[in-house]
Amino acid sequence: MAINFEFSKQNSSHFGKVIGTPNKFLIGRETVYQGNSGLFNVTISPGLSYKPEDYEAEFGFWAYFITPTAMCESQGSFFCLNTYDRAKFTFSFMQYAAHVPNGDFVIFLRKLLGLDLAREYFPRLQLKEGKIHYLNTNGTLSSLEPAPGAEENTALMKYLNPSLDEIEFQELITAARFVHWAMNDPAHRKLQVEVAISLFKNNMAGYARQYNLDGVLDEICLVICDIRHQGRARSSHIISALNTNGNTQKALQNLLELGRVHYPERIKTLKTKLQELKANGHLGTKKYHLATKDFVNL
Known part of the structure; x- marks a missing residue:
């Protein structure tokens, strides 16, 4: 049975509540960005944000490797939401963006539709031949993914x-479904990490070849x-x-300068998290091994 919501608004905050239940939840707050209207949610709730130690047993070093980027993107919030920029819909603790064909959001949504609760949250979305359909x-199915060669997921973004231009009812519904599902289903949160x-x-395997x-x-x-x-x-x-003739620290400093003018806060967060991981022994002790596509001890 599909989960249905009723909505309310207080000032610039939109709330949802599953019909027949008492508790409301924050879907997102209104914002305007470069003339675009949309919602954002960067709430950090206890037990609902990414902690690498929660996933170390399964993913080992990689659980820590993704941590700085997760903190830069969302402070680890599993229901980080953005509907106001050109992607039209961005979600997850890594901010997967819906506009890129076969991109991270599409990969995530395809897998999400395989979870047990998928039909309850998105009863009209189905996979056909591995692609997202409406x-x-x-009773007919319409593809929400474009033909090969397209630059954007136009149909998916519109859905x-x-x-x-404004915050539409459809936008509110889809945002509510993503946020509520992430808040209430550990399988959803684990899938984000996977x-x-x-x-x-x-x-990383591709970058290893591209950048030696x-x-x-x-x-x-x-x-x-x-x-x-x-993409900075x-x-x-x-x-x-x-290109530092093997000077590792110089290379690291050079990389940390890229984008500093436009993204100083992100660079600051990135450096802080790098230092924390090094201090705790979770970084600075391994090197990449292309043959195994993994990190090995120095």
Whole structure:
């Protein structure tokens, strides 16, 4: 049976409540960004934010490797939400963005639709041949993913958030479903982590080939992954930063300067988390091994 919500608003905050239950929850707060209207939610709640030690037993070193980026993106909030920028819908502790075909959000949503509660939260979304489809009232399926070569997930974005002109009812519904599901289902939160680590592992193998990172210190690899995840510098800039004749600390300093002018707070958070991980012995002790696509001890 589908989970249905009723909504309320207090000042600029939108709340949802499952019909027939007493407790309301914050969906998001209204904001305006570059003329766009939308919602954001960066709430940090006890037990509902990413802690690497919670996942160390299953994922080992990788649970810590993704931590600085998670803190930069959302402070670890498993229901971080953004519906006001060009992606139209961004969600999860890693802020997966809906506009990129076959991108992180699409990968995440495909897997999300395989969870036990998927039909309760998104009864009209189905997978057909591995792609996301919408079940129409006449029983037919419409693809929400574009044909190969498309630049954006136009249909999926429209389903999640019809426009950036105002906060529509459809936008509120889809946001409520994502936030409430993440708040109330450990499987949803675990999937966020599984997808994040899988993406970082796959990306790291590609970056190792692209930037010659085989045998390179974990700190440097982590900063490169964060740069590419946010997209704050071009590959040519990364290559230039690494060109230090083997001076590891200089390379690290160079990488941490990329994007500082426009993203000083992110760089500050990144450096703080790097230092914390080093102090706790979770970083600075490994190097990347391309043959096994994993990190090994120095």
